[in-house]
Amino acid sequence: MNIEQARFNMIEQQIRPWDVLDQDVLNLLSIVKRENFVPAAYRNIAFADLEIPLAAGQHMLFPRVEARVLQELAVKKHEVVLEIGAGSGYMAALLAARGRSVTSVEIEPELAKLAEENLAANGVSNAQVVLGDGALGWKEGEPYDVICVSGGLPVMPQEFLDQLKIGGRLAAFVGNAPVMKAQIITRVDEKQFRVADIFETLIPPLKNAVQPSRFKF
Template sequence: MTHSVQARTNMIEGQLRPNQITDQKVIDAIASVNREKFVPRSLAGVAYLDEDIPVGEGRYLMEPMVFARLVEAAHVRPTDLVLDIACGTGYSSAVLGRLAEAVVALEENEKLAAQATELLSEEACDNVAVVNGPLKEGLAAQGPFDVIFINGMVDEVPQNILEQLTDDGRVICVLNENGVGKACILTYKEKIPGKRVLFDAAVPKLEAFAKDPGFVF
């Protein structure tokens, strides 16, 4: 067994299964993606540790346990269209692509979007398309989406993002609530917003979703 395969197995058995990850489809999806390929070469040896891994340009791969719990909570179906916001180098899109019919990976950083395109191709993620564009705008033209997955902690999820959901769609994100990250599912059924808090989650913040501070003297 190669080092990376052993590290992935250790991550699943040591981090995911003991932390309430029970959906075998999610475990299989994570097990099938070479996480080490999506981090800088110098960090490949620590890609499977239980911490956020910087991938450059201010982006991170979320720690495996938090990421897996968010993916499991999304209940991605084989017929779902997923929007993966702030995909970074594409790891989250690769995993989501194993579960969904199709994934649109949105990344506003040109360099990371190019990397994601290349890496997803190498991982044979033929049902994932990378789009370079502003994170906070989403991609209404390619929606509506069954799942919108946001990589990182956000101060708020704009109304225009909620409006890109199907009627039974859901946003999976970590909301900043008074400095504490709360993993949440947001819905917009019949244009009525809903929120369910899942668990506490400390993940890096996405500045693109920072609240406008307003006028300051």
């Protein structure tokens, strides 16, 4: 397998056609080695248009989804980032390359260990993995400039919005099957938020995600 050719093909055939045109993001996909964050058994398909399986029944997001979210969040060098769902650590590595620091909260011990090891092995020193339940965000370190939720949310908990700084952005996959919306939510001021629907997708729900109320009248 020619890894560099496969990486080039991923960027040109999957990611660029998905309106990921920010050259800094495209360059970053060449710098942060995705194959180093993929379980060894799947290394040969590290660049395929697939959700690669991880431990505990979890999956890596599609490469095009990771890249599009990264582009839309537009993380700046001075910004503090919260990620919910560390997975293999790949998205945390991408976010860390753009921001000041990343806290990645992972509920599955096996994945928290994997992400921590992958980040260390790839020299990512400004991202930490915390074992915990981030279904309502993570109060330690709030407020955040950027929040990236890597699992589905049937509804958006107010707690996430409260943990954003004014001017901060939150990326989340909101709704239920068959169609969910990838959203970028920007905090305009203390009480107002602007919601942009970026694309439609289907992402497994975050563990312990808040469910919609089911009142009957």
